[in-house]
Amino acid sequence: MFCSNCGASNSQREGFCVQCGNSLSGQYPQMGQGAVVRRTSGMAIASLVMGIANFIFLPVLGSILAVIFGIIARRDINRNPNLDGWGIAVVGLVLGLIGLLIFVFGLAFFALLGVRGIGI
16 A cells, blocks of 8 residues: 555555555555455346346346346355445346246236137
C-alpha cells in the first residue's frame, strides 16, 4: 500500500506510513498489492438474458436455459469468492421458473379445454 502523502510503500498491516507517519486508515490497496478484483459471473448474466428472452422470443427453451444457467451460476459464485452476480443469477432463475410455470399452466388449461370439447 502506498502513502497518499509521500508515496512511500508500506505493508498492509501498517497503520501509519513508515516515512512520514501519515495515517494509512481509509486508504485502499493498489492493484497487485492485495486488492481483490471481483468479476460478474458469465453464467449469471446468461441466466438473466435467457430469463428475459423466454418472455420475448424463446418461451420454453429460454426458460429451461435460464434455470440451468442460474443454478450453475449460484453454485460457481458460492464456490469462488472472486465471483459476483448472485442477485443476477437469482433473478434469471426466478424468471425462468415463472416462464416454465406459465407454460405448464397453459398446457393444462388448453388440455382441459380440449377434454371438455370446447373449440378455440
